[in-house]
Amino acid sequence: MGRIELVGVTKRFGTAEVIPELSLEIEPGEFAVLLGPSGCGKSTLLRMMAGLEALTAGEIHIGGRRVDGLPPGQRGVAMVFQSYALYPHMSVADNLAFGLRNIGMAKEEIATRTREAARILEIEHLLERKPMQLSGGQRQRVAIGRAIVKEPQAFLFDEPLSNLDAALRARTRVEIARLHQRMGSTMIFVTHDQVEAMTMATRIVVLNKGRIEQIGSPLEIYRRPATRFVAGFIGTPGMNFLPVDMAEGAGGHAEVVLPGGTRLATGIPSRNLPSNAGSLTLGVRPEAVRVNPDGPVKAEVEFVEHLGDRTHLHVALPGGAQLVVEDAGESVVRAGEHIALTADGARLHLFDAADRAYSAA
Amino acid sequence: MSLSSARSASGTASRVRAGRMDSHQFGDRLLLGLVILLAILWTVPLVWVLGLSFKPNDVLMHSTGGILSAPFTLKNYADILASSNVFTWILNSIIVSGGQTVLTLVVCSLAGYGFARTEFPFKGVIFALVLAGLAVPEQAIVIPLFKMFADINLHNTYAALILPRLAVPFGVFLMTQYFRAVPREIEEAALLDNASRLKIFLVVVLPLSIPAQATLGIYTFLASWNDYLWPLISASKPEMFTLTVGLASTQMNFAQSEGIGFLMAQAIFAGLPILILYLFFQRHIVTAVAGTTVR
Numbered sequence: 001m002g003r004i005e006l007v008g009v010t011k012r013f014g015t016a017e018v019i020p021e022l023s024l025e026i027e028p029g030e031f032a033v034l035l036g037p038s039g040c041g042k043s044t045l046l047r048m049m050a051g052l053e054a055l056t057a058g059e060i061h062i063g064g065r066r067v068d069g070l071p072p073g074q075r076g077v078a079m080v081f082q083s084y085a086l087y088p089h090m091s092v093a094d095n096l097a098f099g100l101r102n103i104g105m106a107k108e109e110i111a112t113r114t115r116e117a118a119r120i121l122e123i124e125h126l127l128e129r130k131p132m133q134l135s136g137g138q139r140q141r142v143a144i145g146r147a148i149v150k151e152p153q154a155f156l157f158d159e160p161l162s163n164l165d166a167a168l169r170a171r172t173r174v175e176i177a178r179l180h181q182r183m184g185s186t187m188i189f190v191t192h193d194q195v196e197a198m199t200m201a202t203r204i205v206v207l208n209k210g211r212i213e214q215i216g217s218p219l220e221i222y223r224r225p226a227t228r229f230v231a232g233f234i235g236t237p238g239m240n241f242l243p244v245d246m247a248e249g250a251g252g253h254a255e256v257v258l259p260g261g262t263r264l265a266t267g268i269p270s271r272n273l274p275s276n277a278g279s280l281t282l283g284v285r286p287e288a289v290r291v292n293p294d295g296p297v298k299a300e301v302e303f304v305e306h307l308g309d310r311t312h313l314h315v316a317l318p319g320g321a322q323l324v325v326e327d328a329g330e331s332v333v334r335a336g337e338h339i340a341l342t343a344d345g346a347r348l349h350l351f352d353a354a355d356r357a358y359s360a361a
Numbered sequence: 362m363s364l365s366s367a368r369s370a371s372g373t374a375s376r377v378r379a380g381r382m383d384s385h386q387f388g389d390r391l392l393l394g395l396v397i398l399l400a401i402l403w404t405v406p407l408v409w410v411l412g413l414s415f416k417p418n419d420v421l422m423h424s425t426g427g428i429l430s431a432p433f434t435l436k437n438y439a440d441i442l443a444s445s446n447v448f449t450w451i452l453n454s455i456i457v458s459g460g461q462t463v464l465t466l467v468v469c470s471l472a473g474y475g476f477a478r479t480e481f482p483f484k485g486v487i488f489a490l491v492l493a494g495l496a497v498p499e500q501a502i503v504i505p506l507f508k509m510f511a512d513i514n515l516h517n518t519y520a521a522l523i524l525p526r527l528a529v530p531f532g533v534f535l536m537t538q539y540f541r542a543v544p545r546e547i548e549e550a551a552l553l554d555n556a557s558r559l560k561i562f563l564v565v566v567l568p569l570s571i572p573a574q575a576t577l578g579i580y581t582f583l584a585s586w587n588d589y590l591w592p593l594i595s596a597s598k599p600e601m602f603t604l605t606v607g608l609a610s611t612q613m614n615f616a617q618s619e620g621i622g623f624l625m626a627q628a629i630f631a632g633l634p635i636l637i638l639y640l641f642f643q644r645h646i647v648t649a650v651a652g653t654t655v656r
């Protein structure tokens with residue numbers, strides 16, 4: 001169960017800087033998810049840890065050992081690829097055993113580990129098959145099995161769920177999380193899917209253009225996003241952003257003026273805000289707003305999405321600003337109606353011109 | 362043989378497009394009829410050759426019709442076997458074709474993997490040079506080649522018969538393309554599994570390329586077996602002849618008129634090993650000709 005440390009890791013492809021100097025520590029036993037949009041360098045980062053991509057600069061330590069000069073096989077990591085990358089001409093059993101044979105492990109030990117991994121993943125009945133004869137989900141398990149048998153310091157997953165259908169993805173998500181609980185190994189999981197990140201991670205590392213935007217537990221990231229990027233990336237539907245003006249607040253909390261002129265009290269301490277905060281952006285999640293006849297914010301409903309367990313109302317504020325608001329599943333609100341809204345001041349966020357976030361304590 | 366595979370291919374097609382069964386069945390029949398017709402057209406000359414090979418030469422001097430009526434004879438085949446060198450020539454052909462095939466596969470696989478997966482200076486230029494070889498006709502290099510092998514005193518050896526044919530631009534190109542199509546992640550997984558580069562090549566990548574190896578191997582073997590020009594030029598001693606050159610050397614001056622039966626028997630005899638090979642590797646040859654794919 002190794003601790004992973006990246007120090008000043010930099011990666012350039014030719015002249016294109018994909019990862020500007022990045023440092024990161026992942027504690028033993030953590031389930032760290034690298035989350036970010038496509039092309040932000042998640043795979044590159046993971047592949048540098050695995051040894052499949054050379055570092056332009058920096059150091060990588062795994063389990064207290066500097067590994068960035070070592071070949072992939074000697075770093076004590078196992079990787080699960082998005083395409084599974086099973087050996088097509090080898091049986092499942094041989095796929096699992098290949099890596100162990102290569103380090104000259106004793107036959108009995110290989111057999112024991114293979115059997116144990118197959119049992120955990122419930123693929124014992126598939127051991128004699130070739131990858132071609134497996135379903136996508138089964139291949140996925142074999143790929144994970146190939147990692148498990150190595151008993152590595154750390155597991156590296158590169159979007160291993162993206163080739164599965166929605167139902168199987170949800171189930172495998174839980175299984176991988178359970179596997180982590182049971183084995184207690186360090187796991188690094190790359191994804192651009194925030195739901196995967198939120199459900200599996202003990203810690204999320206949000207990446208944007210090769211830089212770390214924020215590191216934190218899923219709830220921290222959800223409740224107190226550090227930047228506008230993080231705030232917008234987490235949550236479905238995404239956070240609403242409205243340009244607002246500052247107003248004199250009471251009780252040391254900031255108050256803002258919405259585009260339509262409505263004043264809204266927030267739970268954000270005024271003293272935290274920059275003094276010359278001219279133009280700010282208000283961030284409000286759909287689930288932080290409620291339909292309330294006595295609410296201060298008037299709005300016109302433009303479009304209603306019924307999802308069963310909840311309803312999304314797309315509304316327009318008097319100033320013309322658009323907003324998505326969550327309502328109960330049995331919502332009776334219809335398009336064209338005029339409604340009133342309240343927002344939970346403690347769940348509002350403000351962003352300054354540099355996109356830094358300010359949240360309630 | 363080609364018939365049955367054509368039928369099963371169109372049968373699969375009709376199963377895939379279930380639904381409008383009737384019109385497809387009609388289409389299948391039409392196709393089948395066409396294939397049968399073509400097969401007959403192809404077969405007639407061969408059957409004729411076979412028939413002629415069993416006829417006495419003096420009968421054939423008068424008429425080459427009536428191949429289905431007596432008299433028949435095995436003398437033509439006996440004459441071939443009587444030529445004391447014929448088994449030497451068969452052995453030579455097997456050694457030359459077999460050696461060429463094996464070595465071509467080795468060279469092309471290594472070169473293909475090198476071009477597909479390793480980085481070295483001037484790779485693009487070198488690859489372009491290899492491909493330029495595709496445009497050079499064999500006849501253009503025969504004389505320098507002859508002189509080269511004469512200079513190093515290799516004529517009338519197996520080496521001389523085999524070596525010039527190991528430069529196979531097409532084979533290198535084929536293997537390069539094939540290895541490029543192997544998903545990189547499979548090799549990366551093997552790297553993480555502690556496999557050395559050589560082991561990855563031998564144990565992971567090479568087995569995946571078997572369809573391409575079969576294609577290249579079969580083409581090489583057939584071309585080598587039927588090769589005439591270079592063995593004719595290089596081998597001047599009868600005991601170093603390949604079968605094609607050897608058989609040709611036994612033909613008399615007036616074979617076209619006086620020895621037609623013998624000539625035909627030679628043709629059948631020379632083709633026999635290839636026919637046997639075809640029977641064994643039919644499936645692979647069909648895929649080889651139909652084109653190959655990864656996975």
Ligand SMILES: Nc1ncnc2c1ncn2[C@@H]1O[C@H](COP(=O)(O)OP(=O)(O)OP(=O)(O)O)[C@@H](O)[C@H]1O
Nearest residue numbers: 013018036037038039040041042043044045191192
């Ligand atoms: N071998 C390479 N040569 C040049 N550029 C590369 C190479 N590999 C990746 N890149 C670039 O580096 C950037 C990051 O790529 P990377 O694959 O790490 O993104 P990612 O975050 O994994 O994206 P995705 O979610 O789509 O997988 C991209 O802009 C990509 O074009």
Ligand SMILES: [Mg+2]
Nearest residue numbers: 042043044159
């Ligand atoms: Mg990626």
